[in-house]
Amino acid sequence: MQSLLPNISKADFTYVVIQTLIMLYRADKLDVDHVQSILEAEFPKQMARKRRRRVGRFKRSSKRTGRPQYNSDDMLTPDKAAKVLSLSVKTLANMRSAGGGPVFLKLANRTIRYRYSDLEVFIANSAKQNTSQY
Incomplete structure (x- = not known):
């Protein structure tokens, strides 16, 4: 070669x-x-x-394309909520601090959780027609 x-x-x-x-x-x-x-x-x-x-062929796992399915009352950690919103965990934390982010729950010992239904509402309310609607 x-x-x-x-x-x-x-x-x-x-x-x-x-x-x-x-x-x-x-x-x-x-x-x-x-x-x-x-x-x-x-x-x-x-x-x-x-x-x-060689033993066998490569197989694509179904995990690669599958997205986790949540019920509307599921409580998600900030990591999972950030994945649902396609944001970083740090951005989600900044939104929590400054306001303007999705509704969250603060449980005992500084535990933060997000309801999946609240994330859906946040996504729906964030829809804009043009840039002047900010």
């Missing part, structure tokens, strides 16, 4: 190819069969060795 760049090592080239394939696979641009065919074309000796040891 000869690299197009003369100053790059074989290990660095291999690393770049593998990382690019992983990135394209995670972005759903390539499936497992395409990744395998590219690897076999680039690294025939290594893939011939690994073909004997």
Whole structure:
């Protein structure tokens, strides 16, 4: 195998190819069969060795695409509430401090919780038609 760049090592080239394939696979641009065919074309000796040891195919877990489903009366931690709102936990804390954020509950020992229904109301009330409605 000869690299197009003369100053790059074989290990660095291999690393770049593998990382690019992983990135394209995670972005759903390539499936497992395409990744395998590219690897076999680039690294025939290594893939011939690994073909004997291979046990099974990669499986995509359903956790990657599944979003947690909450009931309207569920009490969420600030971490989970921040994920629902697509905000950072720090931004949510700043909103709690300054006001203007979603309604929250302060329980014993400084425990903060958000009702899922309150988060839905906050999202619905935050809808704007244009930038002059702030």
